[in-house]
Amino acid sequence: MTYESDLAAAKRVRRVWGCPCGTDSPSSYAACHGCGRPSWACERCGCVQSDAWSQCQHCENGIPDELRGDREEDFEMTWEEFVSLQVGPRRVGGRYDHGYTGSEYEVLALDRGPRASWPSWRITVRGSDGQVREHCTGWDARQDRVVAQPPADVTIVSVGRLHDEVEGEWADVLQRATIALDLRRHFRDPHALSVDLRQLTARDQVVRDTVMDTPGVREVLAATALQVQGYLAGPTTAPLTVVTQCAGGRHRAATTAMALRAVVTGDVEQAAAYGLAEAAKPFADRALVVDLVHRDLDKDVVDR
Known part of the structure; x- marks a missing residue:
C-alpha cells in the first residue's frame, strides 16, 4: 500500500x-x-x-x-510527547502483536524523528513471515498487545511510604532498588507547606516548581545522575532501578522521578526545565531506554 x-x-x-x-x-x-x-x-x-x-x-x-x-x-x-504516544510501549528487541492471526512482529529499530521526509517518524519491524518493513503505525491500546518486552536500561519508580502496604508489581520495589532516595526528612513536604498544594500532584507546574526550588534538591539529583553513570560504566550489564521516596508519593517523589527521567534519557531541553541541563548532557548520546513508574501518584491524599 x-x-x-x-x-x-x-x-x-x-x-x-x-x-x-x-x-x-x-x-x-x-x-x-x-x-x-x-x-x-x-x-x-x-x-x-x-x-x-x-x-x-x-x-x-x-x-x-x-x-x-x-x-x-x-x-x-511537543514532538516528543506525540511520538511517545505513537510508539507506545514498543522498544527495540521487543515483540508485539496487532491482535489478529499472524500479526506478531519484532521491533528492529525506532527513528523518532522528526525526519525531513515521510514518514516523519519511523519504526522498523520484522513480521512473523520474516519480512522487514518500515512504517509509522501508532500503538493502539485497544487491540495491540505486548508479547515480550526487553527490560529497560533504567527504571525510575516514585513511591509514597504511607502506601507501603500496597500490593502489585512494585510492592517490593525498595528491596530491588539499585539506588534509593529518601526525601521525607530533608526536604519540605508540599502537603504540609500549603493547603492549596495538598490536592495537587507533580503533574501541576506549581508543585514541580515548589519541589525543585527546595535548596539541595537539584544537587541530590545531579549526584544521583553521577551514580547512574557509575553503575552503567561497570563491567556487568544489568538493568538499574532508581526509587524516589516521599510520604504520599504525589509531590516530592513524583517530581524528582520526572526530573531524573529527563536527565537519564539525555533530554537536555526537558532537564533544563528542572534546572538540570548540565546533568543531562553526559546522557545525551547514550539512547538509554528509561521507564518511569509512579506507584502512588494517583492514590488519594492521606490525611496526616
Missing part, C-alpha cells in the same frame, strides 16, 4: 481529513502526510481531529485523556 492508494480508499468512504498545511490524509493516519502534524481520532465516529480538543468536533464525543495528554483546551503537544 502507498499513501496514494490509502488516500484513494479513504476518499471512497469519505474518511479523509485536511491538514492546515493543505495536505489530505486518510483517517487512519496519525499524522499529516505532508507536514507531520499530529491528529487525534474520535473513538465513537472515527473522525480524525486535526487539533487536540476535549471533544470531537463532529459528534461531540469526549476525546480520551490519554490522547489529549490531559491538558487544557488548545494545548500544543
Whole structure:
C-alpha cells in the first residue's frame, strides 16, 4: 500500500481529513502526510481531529485523556510527547502483536524523528513471515498487545511510604532498588507547606516548581545522575532501578522521578526545565531506554 492508494480508499468512504498545511490524509493516519502534524481520532465516529480538543468536533464525543495528554483546551503537544504516544510501549528487541492471526512482529529499530521526509517518524519491524518493513503505525491500546518486552536500561519508580502496604508489581520495589532516595526528612513536604498544594500532584507546574526550588534538591539529583553513570560504566550489564521516596508519593517523589527521567534519557531541553541541563548532557548520546513508574501518584491524599 502507498499513501496514494490509502488516500484513494479513504476518499471512497469519505474518511479523509485536511491538514492546515493543505495536505489530505486518510483517517487512519496519525499524522499529516505532508507536514507531520499530529491528529487525534474520535473513538465513537472515527473522525480524525486535526487539533487536540476535549471533544470531537463532529459528534461531540469526549476525546480520551490519554490522547489529549490531559491538558487544557488548545494545548500544543511537543514532538516528543506525540511520538511517545505513537510508539507506545514498543522498544527495540521487543515483540508485539496487532491482535489478529499472524500479526506478531519484532521491533528492529525506532527513528523518532522528526525526519525531513515521510514518514516523519519511523519504526522498523520484522513480521512473523520474516519480512522487514518500515512504517509509522501508532500503538493502539485497544487491540495491540505486548508479547515480550526487553527490560529497560533504567527504571525510575516514585513511591509514597504511607502506601507501603500496597500490593502489585512494585510492592517490593525498595528491596530491588539499585539506588534509593529518601526525601521525607530533608526536604519540605508540599502537603504540609500549603493547603492549596495538598490536592495537587507533580503533574501541576506549581508543585514541580515548589519541589525543585527546595535548596539541595537539584544537587541530590545531579549526584544521583553521577551514580547512574557509575553503575552503567561497570563491567556487568544489568538493568538499574532508581526509587524516589516521599510520604504520599504525589509531590516530592513524583517530581524528582520526572526530573531524573529527563536527565537519564539525555533530554537536555526537558532537564533544563528542572534546572538540570548540565546533568543531562553526559546522557545525551547514550539512547538509554528509561521507564518511569509512579506507584502512588494517583492514590488519594492521606490525611496526616
